[in-house]
Amino acid sequence: MKEIIVLAEHRRGELRDVTWEMLSKGRQFADSIGAEIGVALLGNGVNALAEALKPKAHRVFLIQDQRFEAYNSETYEKALTPLITERKPLLTLIAHTSMGMDLAPSLAARLKMPLATDCIGIDVAGETFSLIRQLYGGKVNAAVSFLKKGPYMVTVRSGAFPVLEKEVLTGELVKFPSPLTDEGMAKRFIQYLEAAAGDVDITQADILVSVGRGIKEANNIPMVKEFADVIGGTLSCSRPVVDKKWLPKDRQVGTSGKTVKPKVYVAIGISGAFQHIAGMKGAGTVIAINKDPKAPIFGVATYGIVADLFKIVPVLKDKIKELRKS
Amino acid sequence: MNTVVCVKRVPETADADVSIGKSGKDIDKSGLAFDLNEWDSYAIEEAILLKEKLGGTVTVLTVGGEDSNESLRKCLAMGADDAMRLMDPAFDGSDGFVTAKILAEAIRRIPYDLILTGTQAEDDGYGQVGIVVAELLGIPHAAVVNRLEIQDKKARVHRELEGGWEEVYDIDLPAVLTIQTGINEPRYVSIMGIRKVAKKEIKTLGASDLNLKPEEVGLSGSDIQLEKIFLPPAGEGAEILEGKPEEIASKVFGILKDKGGLP
Numbered sequence: 001m002k003e004i005i006v007l008a009e010h011r012r013g014e015l016r017d018v019t020w021e022m023l024s025k026g027r028q029f030a031d032s033i034g035a036e037i038g039v040a041l042l043g044n045g046v047n048a049l050a051e052a053l054k055p056k057a058h059r060v061f062l063i064q065d066q067r068f069e070a071y072n073s074e075t076y077e078k079a080l081t082p083l084i085t086e087r088k089p090l091l092t093l094i095a096h097t098s099m100g101m102d103l104a105p106s107l108a109a110r111l112k113m114p115l116a117t118d119c120i121g122i123d124v125a126g127e128t129f130s131l132i133r134q135l136y137g138g139k140v141n142a143a144v145s146f147l148k149k150g151p152y153m154v155t156v157r158s159g160a161f162p163v164l165e166k167e168v169l170t171g172e173l174v175k176f177p178s179p180l181t182d183e184g185m186a187k188r189f190i191q192y193l194e195a196a197a198g199d200v201d202i203t204q205a206d207i208l209v210s211v212g213r214g215i216k217e218a219n220n221i222p223m224v225k226e227f228a229d230v231i232g233g234t235l236s237c238s239r240p241v242v243d244k245k246w247l248p249k250d251r252q253v254g255t256s257g258k259t260v261k262p263k264v265y266v267a268i269g270i271s272g273a274f275q276h277i278a279g280m281k282g283a284g285t286v287i288a289i290n291k292d293p294k295a296p297i298f299g300v301a302t303y304g305i306v307a308d309l310f311k312i313v314p315v316l317k318d319k320i321k322e323l324r325k326s
Numbered sequence: 327m328n329t330v331v332c333v334k335r336v337p338e339t340a341d342a343d344v345s346i347g348k349s350g351k352d353i354d355k356s357g358l359a360f361d362l363n364e365w366d367s368y369a370i371e372e373a374i375l376l377k378e379k380l381g382g383t384v385t386v387l388t389v390g391g392e393d394s395n396e397s398l399r400k401c402l403a404m405g406a407d408d409a410m411r412l413m414d415p416a417f418d419g420s421d422g423f424v425t426a427k428i429l430a431e432a433i434r435r436i437p438y439d440l441i442l443t444g445t446q447a448e449d450d451g452y453g454q455v456g457i458v459v460a461e462l463l464g465i466p467h468a469a470v471v472n473r474l475e476i477q478d479k480k481a482r483v484h485r486e487l488e489g490g491w492e493e494v495y496d497i498d499l500p501a502v503l504t505i506q507t508g509i510n511e512p513r514y515v516s517i518m519g520i521r522k523v524a525k526k527e528i529k530t531l532g533a534s535d536l537n538l539k540p541e542e543v544g545l546s547g548s549d550i551q552l553e554k555i556f557l558p559p560a561g562e563g564a565e566i567l568e569g570k571p572e573e574i575a576s577k578v579f580g581i582l583k584d585k586g587g588l589p
């Protein structure tokens with residue numbers, strides 16, 4: 001029987017949300033082509049995670065080894081190569097996360113499997129796969145097909161697929177022996193580090209005023225800060241502002257920064273890359289200011305202002321200051 | 327420390343109004359400015375910082391047409407020693423895997439201790455090429471690197487994870503590292519700086535120079551093919567606030583009072 005295998009992603013004892021998303025999409029996909037779904041779990045002392053995965057898959061492929069305490073592309077490749085070679089799944093799903101970006105391209109190349117990365121849509125008609133991915137930072141979508149025969153590997157964007165309720169499966173636990181030895185590893189995990197906390201916790205704010213690439217220069221940040229002060233908001237930002245060192249990392253909203261759920265989120269000069277949207281989609285009300293009416297941020301915003309931020313923000317500041325006084 | 331950096335020239339679309347081109351397979355690039363891929367600008371800066379600290383050379387490579395010389399010259403002006411452009415009509419339609427194959431074949435011909443690329447490109451966003459280069463060369467790799475220190479024959483690297491976390495690894499050299507934005511502050515290149523390197527030779531190599539057969543590269547060597555592009559569905563969409571700036575401000579004030587608890 002055909003099989004689809006999902007690689008479970010977990011970190012520091014917890015399965016990551018994208019694992020459930022891949023299992024949901026993988027299951028739907030497997031059902032549509034009469035295939036079964038398996039999940040591969042590599043870890044150390046992860047029996048509880050294996051139990052949690054059982055209802056979502058026909059099989060849970062478990063490889064335990066103390067060297068799987070943390071993810072490492074080298075150990076993962078050593079273990080997944082024989083597993084995928086033996087099971088020959090039609091499709092292997094890996095998350096397009098920091099881990100998947102480190103693992104999937106080399107694993108696919110080693111296994112000589114065609115790989116499509118960062119997919120937000122996966123469909124099949126007969127033997128032909130149709131994948132949807134994004135180009136130009138999400139400004140356009142692309143339909144992509146495989147040119148060679150499977151088995152295939154696809155990496156899946158976090159948050160792209162919903163977790164749907166399905167009838168419970170009774171996943172059979174299939175243990176694979178660990179192929180790892182203590183012989184010299186070229187890549188050695190040392191530790192996890194968490195970004196240092198700053199003086200402000202943006203996750204606690206009721207109103208966030210967030211600034212993005214559109215602000216153009218560090219010198220323009222105070223203008224937005226003054227507006228934030230007028231409305232009692234806390235200043236946050238998108239990734240490019242942190243990359244350019246205009247604001248500290250603890251102010252960053254998005255996948256690699258903080259996930260925030262303020263009552264009101266004001267996005268200024270932020271186009272709305274998916275990594276940013278993933279961090280703020282839980283906001284109650286979103287007001288977006290951008291000069292590009294096609295900016296993806298307007299797709300998730302409650303209210304939009306299509307304007308040059310340098311013209312509108314000073315007016316917002318002065319007018320609201322005046323209205324608050326009266 | 328001899329470092330090879332793989333770069334790409336891309337259209338700047340972050341602030342641009344993007345539309346679908348006539349072929350239906352790419353955007354309309356007329357009127358767009360082009361620049362070095364943002365991730366690659368951090369990769370080349372990191373290589374130059376290492377050269378300044380440890381000595382050695384920086385060689386920059388790209389797969390692309392003559393237009394790409396502009397990006398290579400920017401890297402030379404930043405401080406790279408040599409530039410090489412890989413181009414052949416047979417390379418047309420190459421996907422991420424084939425691009426990696428072409429780069430790997432060129433890199434085999436250069437002495438290297440370290441290979442850097444951007445984590446991904448702004449245009450196609452595969453996030454694949456650097457890691458495949460490592461696999462093809464049979465050397466270790468790390469993706470999404472946001473901190474790097476060279477210690478003798480190894481590198482200590484920090485990989486950026488989600489939610490503000492990082493993973494720290496030691497990795498033996500030579501290795502491929504894909505560099506994340508924010509790792510450093512790419513230096514500014516003046517027009518004078520570009521002029522100074524205008525006459526510097528850019529070597530070009532084609533398929534036969536790299537012992538690549540036409541069927542191994544381009545679309546015929548590729549694993550995936552782009553069928554068409556389209557604008558993403560708009561979603562529910564925002565209610566657009568219209569009017570004079572003062573009127574918009576009054577509306578925003580109302581929303582902040584109503585939804586944000588602004589007194």
